[in-house]
Amino acid sequence: MVVGLINANPVVYEKKERRPRNVPTSIDEYAEEPIDQQEIFDHVRDIKDPEHPYSLEELKVVTEDSIEVNDKQSYVRVTFTPTIEHCSMATVIGLCLRVKLMRSLPSRYKVDIRVAPGTHATEAAVNKQLNDKERVAAALENPNLVEMVDSCLEPTFG
Amino acid sequence: MELLEGNLKLMEIQKLEGHTDRVWSLAWNPAVDGVPGMLASCSGDKTVRIWQKGPSGTWDCSAVLEDTHTRTVRSCAWSPSGKLLATASFDGTTAIWEYLGGYFGCVATLEGHDNEVKSVSWNASGSLLATCGRDKTVWIWEIQPGNEFECVSVLQGHTQDVKMVHWHPSTELLVSVSYDNTIRVWAEDGDDDDWHCVQTISEASSGHTSTVWALSFNSAGDRMVTCSDDLTLKIWDTSCHPSETSANCYRSWQHLCTLSGYHDRTIFSVHWSREGLIASGAADDAIRFFSESKDNSVDQPSYKMLLKKEKAHHMDVNSVQWNPKEPRLLASASDDGTIKIWELSEVSSFSQARDPGKSCRRKAQVFVRSAYSVVYGARTKREKKVGEIGLSYSEPSARSHIPLISSASPVLAAAFLTTRPATLEIFPSWPMRFLQTPKVWSCLFDLVFCSRIGIKINEPKGGDGLVAVPMRLQFGVYFISSRRIHSQQEAALIQAQLKTLYLILRRVPS
Numbered sequence: 001m002v003v004g005l006i007n008a009n010p011v012v013y014e015k016k017e018r019r020p021r022n023v024p025t026s027i028d029e030y031a032e033e034p035i036d037q038q039e040i041f042d043h044v045r046d047i048k049d050p051e052h053p054y055s056l057e058e059l060k061v062v063t064e065d066s067i068e069v070n071d072k073q074s075y076v077r078v079t080f081t082p083t084i085e086h087c088s089m090a091t092v093i094g095l096c097l098r099v100k101l102m103r104s105l106p107s108r109y110k111v112d113i114r115v116a117p118g119t120h121a122t123e124a125a126v127n128k129q130l131n132d133k134e135r136v137a138a139a140l141e142n143p144n145l146v147e148m149v150d151s152c153l154e155p156t157f158g
Numbered sequence: 159m160e161l162l163e164g165n166l167k168l169m170e171i172q173k174l175e176g177h178t179d180r181v182w183s184l185a186w187n188p189a190v191d192g193v194p195g196m197l198a199s200c201s202g203d204k205t206v207r208i209w210q211k212g213p214s215g216t217w218d219c220s221a222v223l224e225d226t227h228t229r230t231v232r233s234c235a236w237s238p239s240g241k242l243l244a245t246a247s248f249d250g251t252t253a254i255w256e257y258l259g260g261y262f263g264c265v266a267t268l269e270g271h272d273n274e275v276k277s278v279s280w281n282a283s284g285s286l287l288a289t290c291g292r293d294k295t296v297w298i299w300e301i302q303p304g305n306e307f308e309c310v311s312v313l314q315g316h317t318q319d320v321k322m323v324h325w326h327p328s329t330e331l332l333v334s335v336s337y338d339n340t341i342r343v344w345a346e347d348g349d350d351d352d353w354h355c356v357q358t359i360s361e362a363s364s365g366h367t368s369t370v371w372a373l374s375f376n377s378a379g380d381r382m383v384t385c386s387d388d389l390t391l392k393i394w395d396t397s398c399h400p401s402e403t404s405a406n407c408y409r410s411w412q413h414l415c416t417l418s419g420y421h422d423r424t425i426f427s428v429h430w431s432r433e434g435l436i437a438s439g440a441a442d443d444a445i446r447f448f449s450e451s452k453d454n455s456v457d458q459p460s461y462k463m464l465l466k467k468e469k470a471h472h473m474d475v476n477s478v479q480w481n482p483k484e485p486r487l488l489a490s491a492s493d494d495g496t497i498k499i500w501e502l503s504e505v506s507s508f509s510q511a512r513d514p515g516k517s518c519r520r521k522a523q524v525f526v527r528s529a530y531s532v533v534y535g536a537r538t539k540r541e542k543k544v545g546e547i548g549l550s551y552s553e554p555s556a557r558s559h560i561p562l563i564s565s566a567s568p569v570l571a572a573a574f575l576t577t578r579p580a581t582l583e584i585f586p587s588w589p590m591r592f593l594q595t596p597k598v599w600s601c602l603f604d605l606v607f608c609s610r611i612g613i614k615i616n617e618p619k620g621g622d623g624l625v626a627v628p629m630r631l632q633f634g635v636y637f638i639s640s641r642r643i644h645s646q647q648e649a650a651l652i653q654a655q656l657k658t659l660y661l662i663l664r665r666v667p668s
Contacts, residue, residue, distance in 0.1 A: 107472060141248055
């Protein structure tokens with residue numbers, strides 16, 4: 001894409017093995033199955049990094065433990081770790097996470113996306129931008145940005 | 159404010175559906191002479207919709223303003239005359255629409271902002287328009303004859319995008335709030351005839367600690383409320399202190415109090431009603447109501463929450479707007495794509511009789527609306543429905559009435575009456591010269607009511623004795639006329655006599 005990558009040599013980790021969903025304890029097929037950490041992680045793990053052919057999972061930008069979910073309160077918080085402190089792609093990654101969850105979760109869900117504390121030079125600014133829905137709405141009307149987000153999300157629709 | 163002492167209840171009157179994306183903002187038409195009452199809504203679906211109350215009392219979409227804005231329409235505002243509608247869009251333009259007899263036409267497009275326009279506001283006289291946006295600027299436009307708009311000033315000062323602009327209700331002061339967490343006040347300075355920032359309220363001056371999303375003034379203009387991503391509402395004293403010259407009084411607005419611990423997520427909208435009620439809408443899907451607390455007015459004024467409506471919408475509440483004419487009517491807009499019309503009413507004053515042992519006598523009035531059209535033309539049947547009868551509850555000291563019944567809000571009546579085991583006595587105030595007998599009825603709620611409320615109709619003095627006592631308490635009023643009504647004048651005469659129906663609720667000793 002651009003001349004000179006922001007992080008030319010990211011550390012690539014192994015993908016976690018896919019666990020099968022926990023076997024439901026009740027055999028009632030109409031029983032409510034709450035959305036859990038694993039399900040959220042499955043939604044976002046395959047998102048492609050905006051500048052590398054690796055997934056967010058492979059770059060440890062998101063891990064299962066970085067996801068908090070409370071299905072009763074319809075609340076999710078994803079904390080992601082940019083690969084380097086000055087990563088200008090942090091807002092794009094955050095936008096990808098938000099869009100993916102927006103499209104995957106029921107509309108009752110409230111989603112907060114934030115950078116892990118201490119992992120980004122302009123942490124507060126990135127967090128504020130990612131959680132300002134007016135800015136997110138405006139960004140998602142920008143065709144170039146939408147194209148970028150869509151290409152990052154493509155591997156997640158497997 | 160007497161009516162606010164009791165418990166309040168927010169009743170959903172109607173849900174307006176039509177937008178295909180989140181609804182961002184709402185504006186009630188001021189409904190001055192010759193302009194019908196309207197609600198404008200704007201949305202991420204790039205359209206503006208106009209909603210009007212139809213003859214049946216329900217709100218219907220009467221126009222869709224589309225194919226002008228190419229991106230989200232973020233904000234809309236009616237001019238004080240109600241004739242022009244301004245809409246601000248992420249496409250960088252502000253469009254001016256005029257009602258051209260039957261449809262709305264776009265009569266002007268204001269270009270200038272670098273990118274997204276986020277808010278638009280008319281000043282009190284309608285001579286100036288302000289816009290603001292992501293380019294951190296505030297623009298002031300002057301309205302020239304022939305729908306020409308000239309930019310008279312571009313105000314710079316905010317360091318981040320400007321979320322909302324709003325004019326003071328009586329003076330030419332403009333307030334802007336921003337993503338940079340500050341509130342700025344702008345005024346025209348005498349010397350060079352240009353606009354300047356005359357006050358900046360930041361965190362250091364008790365201001366907000368995150369994005370300020372919206373502001374609203376009370377009707378007198380001596381108080382302002384702001385709401386923020388920091389989950390608080392702040393009240394500001396915007397009055398002129400006696401020690402100040404009027405040219406200076408906008409330079410030192412004082413922080414009066416902070417309402418915190420109520421909303422759980424970003425507060426997007428706040429609006430102060432003419433009656434002094436503050437409504438706020440937030441990303442926690444709830445609408446809350448606040449008013450000034452009279453209890454401890456010794457030193458600092460304080461505000462208390464009167465009511466919280468959880469799950470007012472399925473998703474974030476983006477806008478709350480009080481109707482300018484009917485002070486208890488509120489509209490809200492949400493990410494769920496719907497608009498809701500709400501009515502705030504008091505529910506408890508009957509059950510809170512001061513002396514519970516005595517009967518509680520209150521007066522309610524029934525107003526006759528549009529009786530003529532139905533009465534006139536009665537030819538064959540003797541029983542005719544006299545238009546739509548609105549039943550309102552009012553206390554002698556109250557300045558306004560709480561509508562209890564209309565075809566748009568039958569639920570109100572149900573809730574109102576089922577909370578009060580009582581005998582309903584009806585006193586028609588008119589002489590029954592035309593043998594009109596009120597039969598109180600409704601179609602929906604008889605089952606609910608019958609078991610709990612007795613009914614007795616008292617014959618007014620001067621009547622001719624024909625009084626029907628219906629078996630069931632039903633609401634709406636029918637009149638039986640013993641003869642045909644031949645002319646418009648006759649019908650008008652009847653209507654004039656059908657002024658007030660007094661209802662007395664007598665508490666049933668428990």
